[in-house]
Every structure is written in C-alpha cells, then in structure tokens.
Amino acid sequence: MSVAPTNADLAVDQLPAAPGGPAADSPRRFNLNLRQSGIYIAFALIVLLFTVLTGGDLLQPQNISNIIVQHSYILILAIGMILVIIAGHIDLSVGSVVAACGAVAAVLMVDHNMSWPLALVITLVVGGLIGAWQGYWVAYFGIPAFIVTLAGMLLFRALTLTVLGNRGIGPFPDEVRTLSNGFTEGYLGNIGLGVLGGADLFSLLIGVIGVGGIVLTQWRTRSARLRYNQAVDPLPLFIARIALASFLVMAVIVQLARFKNLPWVLILLAFLILGYSMLTNRAVFGRQIYAVGGNLQAAMLSGVKVKSVVFWIFVNMGVLAALAGVIFAGRLNQANPQAGDQFELDAIAAAFIGGAAVQGGVGKVVGAITGGLIMAVLNNGMSLIGAETEQVMLVKGAVLLAAVAFDVWSKRRAAASR
Incomplete structure (x- = not known):
C-alpha cells in the first residue's frame, strides 16, 4: 500500500529493514520540514503577537x-x-x-x-x-x-x-x-506554586501524565525509525524539541489549574485526540x-x-x-x-x-x-x-x-x- x-x-512497521548495516549506522541529520513544522511555528508566533498586543x-x-x-x-x-x-x-x-x-x-x-x-x-x-x-x-x-x-x-x-x-x-x-x-473538582486540594499562587494538584498530575505520554510516544516513534534506518533528528535536538513541547503543555495545565481546574470538555478532547491519532498512525x-x-x-x-x-x-x-x-x-x-x-x-x-x-x-x-x-x-x-x-x-x-x-x-x- x-x-x-x-x-x-x-x-513504519510495514517497511522492510534496509540492507547493509544496523540501525545505528543510519543517517542522522537536522531536517526542518516547513510543511510539517511551519504550522507550529506559525501558532507560536500568533500567540506571541497577541500576547504583546493584549498586554499579556x-x-x-x-x-x-x-x-x-x-x-x-x-x-x-x-x-x-x-x-x-x-x-x-x-x-x-x-x-x-x-x-x-x-x-x-x-x-x-x-x-x-x-x-x-x-x-x-x-x-x-x-x-x-x-x-x-x-x-x-x-x-x-x-x-x-x-x-x-x-x-x-x-x-x-x-x-x-x-x-x-x-x-x-x-x-x-x-x-x-x-x-x-464545567470543570473538574479539586480532588486532591491545592498546592502552592510560589509567585503563581495556588493550583489544583489533581490537574497538575494529569498534566504530568500527559507529558509522560508525549515523551513515550515520541521516543517509540524515534526508536521505530532507527530500527528501519530512517533519518532522525540528532538526540540533543530531539530532547530539546520534546522538552519544549512538555514545557508548553505543563504551562497551559498550570494556568488552567490556577483558574477552575481542567474543563471536562478538554478531557473529552484529549481522549478524542489520542484515539484518532492512534487510528491514523497505527x-x-x-x-x-x-x-x-x-x-x-x-x-x-x-x-x-x-x-x-x-x-x-x-x-x-x-x-x-x-x-x-x-x-x-x-x-x-x-x-x-x-x-x-x-x-x-x-x-x-x-x-x-x-x-x-x-x-x-x-x-x-x-x-x-x-x-x-x-x-x-x-x-x-x-x-x-x-x-x-x-x-x-x-x-x-x-x-x-x-x-x-x-x-x-x-x-x-x-x-x-x-
């Protein structure tokens, strides 16, 4: 197909292994695909623009x-x-x-x-x-x-x-x-976040679980590419990219946890995104x-x-x-x-x-x-x-x-x- x-x-799991060497010998290079990455760059720039225009x-x-x-x-x-x-x-x-x-x-x-x-x-x-x-x-x-x-x-x-x-x-x-x-209840109470004030602990734990899922999924994808000798980003760049994504997710979760906790519709969306991503990818x-x-x-x-x-x-x-x-x-x-x-x-x-x-x-x-x-x-x-x-x-x-x-x-x- x-x-x-x-x-x-x-x-990736349908591709045959390339002959002539183990996955460790596969090329690793930085390849910024604007068609795939441009949307995320544009989103970041739009958020930055309106953050400035609205005074935060x-x-x-x-x-x-x-x-x-x-x-x-x-x-x-x-x-x-x-x-x-x-x-x-x-x-x-x-x-x-x-x-x-x-x-x-x-x-x-x-x-x-x-x-x-x-x-x-x-x-x-x-x-x-x-x-x-x-x-x-x-x-x-x-x-x-x-x-x-x-x-x-x-x-x-x-x-x-x-x-x-x-x-x-x-x-x-x-x-x-x-x-x-509606919003989730503060099941585990609030914890202090210094200058940010208090935040719902349950929401923060959900965020940590979500970040863990992102890291695990991306690592498995990278490992699968390596097994089939496909080009991947250098490890430092890969780590930096995952760290940035994790930071952004946790930043949003922290802000939500400071307000009224996680919206129930966000949890519904998370399940839909996860399910349909697995459908299209696997x-x-x-x-x-x-x-x-x-x-x-x-x-x-x-x-x-x-x-x-x-x-x-x-x-x-x-x-x-x-x-x-x-x-x-x-x-x-x-x-x-x-x-x-x-x-x-x-x-x-x-x-x-x-x-x-x-x-x-x-x-x-x-x-x-x-x-x-x-x-x-x-x-x-x-x-x-x-x-x-x-x-x-x-x-x-x-x-x-x-x-x-x-x-x-x-x-x-x-x-x-x-």
Missing part, C-alpha cells in the same frame, strides 16, 4: 480556559474533517448537522424528559445515520462529496427548523451543561484513508475497499458532528435554529491551516487541532483588542488563503527539486 511521503512514518491578557488563566471551552466544538469537528479531507473529500454540511443533532438532543432531554445518557447515545446514532446517508451517495452512488454535503447543508438545516418548530428548546440537564462548561483503517487520498488507483490495486473507507469516514463525521452539537447546545443551555452557522467553514479552515493538502493524502489530527487553536486564538485575541467583526473575518480569510497557498507552493517546490 502506498501512502503520502509526508506520512511515511504511519506505515491572552495567556491569563481565565482566558486560556475560555479559549478551550468556547471553541471545543470546532476542535471536535476538525478531527472528523481532517479524515474527510485526507481521503480527498469535503463536508459542507457539518454546521447544519450540529444544529440538527442539538435539536434532537433537546427534544429528547427537555421535551420528553429522557435520561441524558440514553438521549446522548440516540443523538450520536442519529448523527451516524446522517453520515451514512451522505456517505452512501458519495461512496456507492458516485456523487461528488461537495454536491452531496451542499445539499445536506440545506436538508439538515430544514430538519432543524422542523424539529424545533422555529423555537429554542432548553434548559439542558445539569450533567450536559457540566460536560460543556490502525490499518487509518493507513487506508491516507492511501485513498494519496493515490486512489494504487489503493484500489492494493486491495483497499475504497467505497467502504469513504462511507465510514462520513459516518464518523456525522457522529462527531452530533457530539459537537450536544456540546454546543449544552454550552448555550439551549438548542436553537441558528446553531452551527458557518461551523463548517471553521472546521475546514482548521484542517487546511493545520497542514491538510488540497488534493488529499496529507494531514494529521494534531495538525488539525493546532489549526483549530490558531482560529480560536485569532478570534479571542482580536476580540480582546476590540477588533470589529469584519476585521476578524478578513484576518481569518487571509490566514486560510496563506495556508493553502503555502501547501501549493511547497508541492511545486518539491516537484521542481526532483
């Missing part, structure tokens, strides 16, 4: 918490959208699906007093059925995803209006509001998604069931859109007909800014999350400096165009260098 060159590490308010504990809570549904959508785009498709209907599934959840929980766990499961099933409906037309009937999901944008917005009767429904149960807006289905988007004909000749893969990525998108719909409705404590307006644009922008390729076959879950965070910081930072709505839209559009232009430029540059 062939996969895109920038994701070769996804199939951007990085205040409460504001960091607000960024995560207020944009969590976009990050959830970005996870599903990156898989759709990697496979070479697009989904324009996710905003309407968010609204429709939020409406379904409201009718079940509020109008019919159904227990929230059962209502949540039913809502996710409804989202999956919506994804299956669209996936069928794309995968098995052969209609382009652009057309199918454009029709879905209208169909499911109409469904939202029908379900809600053009009215808002609320309030939601306390458990749903807690998942959307699972056969994840590699098949890259194969379909990278070279459709080669994927078919390799025995990949292309129609099935495409069908299931749309089912997955529907389920994640349903989850985002419940989170968004719970945050507002109401399902309303205008919910999800232009969410599809933010999710698509997050995927492309995060490194997805226009032609498909390239992209990472972490990159999509980073792209979503860039959009969140832009929204939040420009709000803090009092920018007008049209200015925010102008900057977001320019950033999206720049990201896609960079992708096209980097491909042309790589083709010219061969």
